[in-house]
Amino acid sequence: MSLNVRVIAPDGITWEGSAESVTIPTPGGEMGILPGHASLTTSIDTGVMTIRNGSHPIAICLMGGFAQIEGDEILLLSHGSQLGEQIDPATAQADLEAAQNQLERASNSSERSRARATIRQAQARLKAAGGMATT
Incomplete structure (x- = not known):
């Protein structure tokens, strides 16, 4: 089945x-x-x-x-x-780091919310690529 x-x-x-x-x-x-x-x-x-x-x-x-x-x-x-298998782990890692930097620079709650969503997406891409054990 x-x-x-x-x-x-x-x-x-x-x-x-x-x-x-x-x-x-x-x-x-x-x-x-x-x-x-x-x-x-x-x-x-x-x-x-x-x-x-x-x-x-x-x-x-x-x-x-x-x-x-x-x-x-x-x-x-x-x-x-x-x-x-179509995701480059190095690119996904760079995207995660850029999103984390975006969160550090966020000056209001709206920017922080968008940055956190971008971080979650980058973490998911990195995990799917086999570059990270957890999100």
Whole structure:
């Protein structure tokens, strides 16, 4: 038994295929999904989705959105997504450092809020690229 997974972003399908299990970031924490999971619709947080099918897990950076689980079908509609293998860890690290500098220079709550969101996105990209263990 396997899951049929489809990850869609505004620029097209990021990944589509079958999986043994999937882990998605939600506002309440990571959610693991196995075949036979109860039907569910949930929001997706900025973070890394992990797809397991065999010995090589696939990491996908997600920038929020929604997931619908119906039977063994998983449909993820993300505001933005990118395969971890397509992310350059050095560029992701530089983006994280720039976002952290932006937070240090922020002069009001609006700028700090935007900088924190940029940091979370950069951390997710770095984690998906295999450059950081946690976000």
